Amino acid sequence: MTTLNLDDFSDLIERPDNGVRRDAEERRERLSVPAGAFGRLDELAEWLAAAQGRVPVRPVEQPRVVLFAADHGIAAAGVSGRPAGGAHALVRAVLDGASPVSVLAGRFGASVRVVDAGLDCDPGMLPEDVVRHRVRRGSGRIDVEDALTREEAEAAVRLGVRIADEEADSGTDLVVLGDLSVGGTTVAAVLVAALCGTDASVVTGRGGVPIDDLAWMRKCAAIRDALRRARPVLGDQLALLAAVGGADLAAITGFLLQCAVRRTPVVLDGVVSAACGLVAQRAAFRAPDWWLAGQASGEPAQAKALDRMALNPLLSHGVTVGEGTGALLALPLVQAAAALAAELPERAEEPQPEEPQPEEPARKD
Numbered sequence: 066m067t068t069l070n071l072d073d074f075s076d077l078i079e080r081p082d083n084g085v086r087r088d089a090e091e092r093r094e095r096l097s098v099p100a101g102a103f104g105r106l107d108e109l110a111e112w113l114a115a116a117q118g119r120v121p122v123r124p125v126e127q128p129r130v131v132l133f134a135a136d137h138g139i140a141a142a143g144v145s146g147r148p149a150g151g152a153h154a155l156v157r158a159v160l161d162g163a164s165p166v167s168v169l170a171g172r173f174g175a176s177v178r179v180v181d182a183g184l185d186c187d188p189g190m191l192p193e194d195v196v197r198h199r200v201r202r203g204s205g206r207i208d209v210e211d212a213l214t215r216e217e218a219e220a221a222v223r224l225g226v227r228i229a230d231e232e233a234d235s236g237t238d239l240v241v242l243g244d245l246s247v248g249g250t251t252v253a254a255v256l257v258a259a260l261c262g263t264d265a266s267v268v269t270g271r272g273g274v275p276i277d278d279l280a281w282m283r284k285c286a287a288i289r290d291a292l293r294r295a296r297p298v299l300g301d302q303l304a305l306l307a308a309v310g311g312a313d314l315a316a317i318t319g320f321l322l323q324c325a326v327r328r329t330p331v332v333l334d335g336v337v338s339a340a341c342g343l344v345a346q347r348a349a350f351r352a353p354d355w356w357l358a359g360q361a362s363g364e365p366a367q368a369k370a371l372d373r374m375a376l377n378p379l380l381s382h383g384v385t386v387g388e389g390t391g392a393l394l395a396l397p398l399v400q401a402a403a404a405l406a407a408e409l410p411e412r413a414e415e416p417q418p419e420e421p422q423p424e425e426p427a428r429k430d
Contacts, residue, residue, distance in 0.1 A: 069219045071302045071348035074322045078349045081115035081328075089114035092121060095411040105379070109357075109399055110406035116330045116355060117238075121407045125400045128175040129237040130166060130389050131228065131320070132159065134195075135183035135313035137248030138206035139291070144284035146274025147247045150203065153186040155245040155388065156195065165390045166243065173396050175241060180228055182221055183312030198224050200312040207252060207309045208290035218307035218315045225319025233327040240324060241359070241396055243334040243389020244313055250364060251284055253340035255291040255309045257366040259299060260343050261373055265289035268366035270336070273387040302348050310344075317341040325352040332359040332399065333376070334392035335385075336367035343370045357399070359392030360384055 089111040094100050101107070114122040134156050140149035147155075156179055158164040162171070170177050181188075181196045185203035188196040200221045204212040213221065232240060254268040261268075265288040269281060276284065291309045298304040306315040318341040324331050325345075333339055333356055345352050358376040361368065363383050371378065379398055384391040 069222060069303065071222070071322070074326065074349040074352070078322070078325045078351045080351050080354050081112065082118050083115065085118055085120055086111050086115035088120040089122065089406070092411070093406065096409045097412050098409060103402070103405060106398065106402040106405060109402035112357070113330060113399065113403050114406070116328060118328070122403050123238070124403045124407050125239045127236050128173070128239045128241060128396055128400075129232055130170050130175050130177040130241045130243065130393060131232065132166070132177065132179045132243045132245050132389055133225075133313040133316050133320070134179055134181050134245040135249070135311050136185035136203045137246060137252050137311050138204050138212070139208060139251050139287055140248030141206060142208065142283055142287050143280055144251045144276070144287050145248050146272055146276050146280070149247060150185040152245055152247045153184050153190055156181070156184065156191060159245065159388065160192065160195070164388060165386055166388045166393055169390065169393045173393065175393065175396060179245065180224070180316065182224060182316040198228075200224060200316070204311040207255060207294065208287045211308050212252070212311045213307045213315065215303060215307045217312065218303050218310065221312040221315035222303070222306070222319035225316035225321070226323040228316070229320045229323035229327060229329065233324070233329050237329065239396070239399065240329060240331045241334070241389055241392045242317065242320070242331050242338050243387065243392060244317065244337040245388055246313055246337065249311070249313065249337045250366075251287055252309065252311050252314060253336045254288050254366040255295055256305070256314070256340040257336070257343060257370045258288060258292055259295040259305065259309070260347065261369050263369065265292060268369060270364035270366060273385050275385070302344050306344065313337070314341050318344045321345045321356065322349060322352055325349065325355040328355070330355055330357070332357045332392045332395055334359055334389045335362040335387050336364040336370070339367045339370035342374055346374055357395070359395035362391055
């Protein structure tokens with residue numbers, strides 16, 4: 066197997082078709098509803114048309130929620146509102162239909178796929194189709210040790226690439242991307258702080274299950290210590306994911322890059338997917354053109370990452386539950402934008418008044 070170099074994705078990723086986007090804009094001006102009346106829905110429809118490479122845009126018919134699951138060793142430092150090693154309970158809730166994302170996906174017509182990249186549990190606790198992709202069990206505690214070996218980081222990125230190919234080949238026309246993790250927001254904050262050159266306090270949030278002030282201070286200290294380990298490897302994205310990432314974040318990074326290669330649009334959820342997007346942007350600067358930011362979760366690291374990628378969230382409802390829920394809430398907006406652009410009739414052309422014909426001069430007998 067050849068050594069993986071994330072920078073190679075830069076040559077494989079093209080921007081969505083700007084010519085198609087212009088055609089979509091021109092068609093929008095001819096629709097029966099005045100241009101601008103749908104606000105940002107017009108922009109969404111034009112973006113989706115460019116991603117699909119066609120006008121009129123196709124309605125979104127096969128959306129898919131893809132959730133990467135893992136446990137992070139840093140959770141043992143008391144930085145999370147959930148128990149360390151407890152991400153398998155989140156997965157079980159999704160599979161049993163007892164999680165917010167399961168309820169909403171059923172309502173919005175989206176199927177859900179869970180990929181175990183690095184859960185810290187016995188594989189027998191979950192179905193084979195979930196656990197068969199696992200790169201390793203849990204990850205290292207990033208304030209004092211590497212999350213992964215370089216070989217594991219490469220395997221996780223390749224896993225994400227493989228999942229992206231499977232989704233594209235199966236006909237998925239829009240991905241809603243999320244994570245199921247314990248300790249993931251801490252890891253994501255480290256990546257964002259490292260890539261944006263900011264201090265730990267600037268990116269430290271309260272997490273999906275809000276933590277108290279003491280836990281916030283522990284989280285801030287853990288991010289500060291992990292940053293010291295991240296900065297020496299900033300020039301190598303794979304080394305960065307191995308040092309202070311995790312199997313799920315490395316897999317999501319590979320997934321985002323390959324979705325851009327395969328021209329599959331993606332809606333990002335919270336801080337974890339935003340941090341992975343930032344890593345992917347470092348490797349391939351055109352990749353963010355294929356993504357939408359579903360929501361503003363209120364996590365400061367997410368806001369920093371989205372600003373760096375010039376992605377404007379579709380929603381700002383303060384949804385912190387994670388698990389792809391915030392991004393899934395944005396799905397009906399994208400579906401509505403596509404349906405309106407595809408199905409509204411164009412205005413009938415008004416008949417032009419006939420030009421008066423010059424009168425013939427009177428004949429003289």
